[in-house]
Amino acid sequence: MKGARPVVEVVRLGVVSYQEALRLQQLYVDRHRSSPANALLLCQHLPVYTTGIRHKPYPAALLDRLRLLGADVHRTNRGGLITFHGPGQLVCYPVLNLGNFTKSVRWYVCELEKTIISVCRRFGIEASTSPHTGVWVGDQKICAIGIHCGRYITSHGLALNCNTDMSWFGHIVPCGIEGKGVTSLTVKLQRDVSVEDTIPHLLDAFRQHFNCELTEEHTAE
Amino acid sequence: MAAGVLLRSLSSNFSTVLPSLRRSAYNASFRRTLSSSGRLAAALKFTDKHEWIRVEDSGIGTVGISNFAQEALGDVVYCELPEVGKQLTQQDEFGALESVKAASELYSPLTGEVVEVNTRLADNPSLINKSCYEDGWLMKMTIASPAELDALMDEAAYKKYVRSIED
Numbered sequence: 001m002k003g004a005r006p007v008v009e010v011v012r013l014g015v016v017s018y019q020e021a022l023r024l025q026q027l028y029v030d031r032h033r034s035s036p037a038n039a040l041l042l043c044q045h046l047p048v049y050t051t052g053i054r055h056k057p058y059p060a061a062l063l064d065r066l067r068l069l070g071a072d073v074h075r076t077n078r079g080g081l082i083t084f085h086g087p088g089q090l091v092c093y094p095v096l097n098l099g100n101f102t103k104s105v106r107w108y109v110c111e112l113e114k115t116i117i118s119v120c121r122r123f124g125i126e127a128s129t130s131p132h133t134g135v136w137v138g139d140q141k142i143c144a145i146g147i148h149c150g151r152y153i154t155s156h157g158l159a160l161n162c163n164t165d166m167s168w169f170g171h172i173v174p175c176g177i178e179g180k181g182v183t184s185l186t187v188k189l190q191r192d193v194s195v196e197d198t199i200p201h202l203l204d205a206f207r208q209h210f211n212c213e214l215t216e217e218h219t220a221e
Numbered sequence: 222m223a224a225g226v227l228l229r230s231l232s233s234n235f236s237t238v239l240p241s242l243r244r245s246a247y248n249a250s251f252r253r254t255l256s257s258s259g260r261l262a263a264a265l266k267f268t269d270k271h272e273w274i275r276v277e278d279s280g281i282g283t284v285g286i287s288n289f290a291q292e293a294l295g296d297v298v299y300c301e302l303p304e305v306g307k308q309l310t311q312q313d314e315f316g317a318l319e320s321v322k323a324a325s326e327l328y329s330p331l332t333g334e335v336v337e338v339n340t341r342l343a344d345n346p347s348l349i350n351k352s353c354y355e356d357g358w359l360m361k362m363t364i365a366s367p368a369e370l371d372a373l374m375d376e377a378a379y380k381k382y383v384r385s386i387e388d
Contacts, residue, residue: 053317053324054299080322103386105323106295133322150314150326151270 006038006100006212010203013043015087018050018074025155028095032153036100040206040214041093041157044195045085047168048072052080052146069171078156080133080146082172088164088184090195092202093157098149101210105149109133111209112158116143118205119160119198125188132180135160140183141174160202162186162195265354266330266373269382273354274330274373276364284330285358286318286349289383294320297346302338302360309333309362311369316359318349331370333363 013024021043031037049066051058055075063073071084085091098108116135120127120142127135127142135143143160161184169182185193207214265273271290274282291297299319309315309329316327338360342348349357364370374382 052322053301053319077317077324078322079319079324104293105325106293106321109295109321109323145322147323148325149323151328 006036006096006210008038008040008094008096008206008210008212008214010214010216011039011041012199012216013041015044015046018045018048018072018085021045021091021093022074022076025093025095029153029155032095032097036097037095038097038100038212039095040203041095042199042202043091043093044087044089045091046072047084047086048074049082049084049172050074050076050078051082052076052078054081058082066171069168071168076146076148076156078146078148080144083144083146083159083174084168084172085159086164086168088162088186088195090160090162090198090202091157092160092206094154094206096154096210098152098154101212103152105147108149108154109145109147112145112147115202115205115209116158116160118209119201120185122201122205123185123189123193125185137183137188140181142183142185142188144174160185160198162193162198265376265379266370267376267379267382268328268330268373270328272328272330274370276370277361280364281336281361282331282333282364282370283358283361285353286327287379287383288353289386291350291353291357294318294323294325294350296320297349300339300342300346300349300359302342303335305335305337307335309335311366318346327359329362330373331362332365334365335360335362337361 013021024041028037028039028041047070049071066073113129113135117127120135125137127137130136134141134145143158145158147154147156161182163186164184166182166184166187174182185198203214263275263277265275267273267287271287272284273287274284276282297318297320301317303315309332311329311332313329314326315329317324318327339358341356351357
């Protein structure tokens, strides 16, 4: 158990629909049944609003209105409230067996937050946590987090705004938190920061905070 | 959701339940005096997924999560619980708890039928953190197969199990 660092396979999915990413996450979740198979899925989504296990704040009528904006809409089984994913946002789905790390969801979410804070620091941005889960720059959320855990296997994950079109967030109360805004690496640095610019920093920080080895295979089928 | 269904079934049974409540209230306080030495008078059994089940005198099992589990989750903000009447097989997913933006699945410790869910958790999910063995109970179920209960860990075995995880 102790000694060897866990190995996590990095899988770059490119731009995929939310549906396709769910399908691929499930494949990786199922792989854990036969043997250790930790994976870190990286992607960008076409515009989509997603909600978590709490359905009451988001009746069908509200979701239909969001569809009229030209976005996809999905209810999911993750924690957290409503959020937006779209091009220019680095979405990361770690499908880990917490048995290879620490068997605590609270620890896991905390390490994800620390990972993103490290990424921001590398760009010269001072980010922090708050009583609301996620990573903040002052009063603005730069990265949303929402995960699912069953039998210690994690799915869903985090979404870091690189050069996302922020106007999509104007149609929702992001993560159900009134009066707080959203921001991105590009907005904070006043220069274009892309998902491709950000990925190497995310991988470095993830390796450091989760004390693991990262490997890379070919892109998923 | 589940709460609406539960309230309807409670109100229709109220008139038949009331006379027996008076009797069982007397018995309950008598039993509480006897067992004032601690909650362990009705022994807890544990699963390897950190759920506990306590068999009441009625033969119904009360289910919750352990202190190890509630600490590992963080502050619970929402509980997704099953409908009363739901049939569960041992290890079936019966709900989820949300904490720190994480939804964690709950697994049925035994095979049986859900007879009650803790409706207090809808407005007060933090009961799970503050009182995981008492007020933070999740659901009550029938016990279809007592042999399954025998195979679960007792408190001593569970304590050992938790120590082995923490090391």
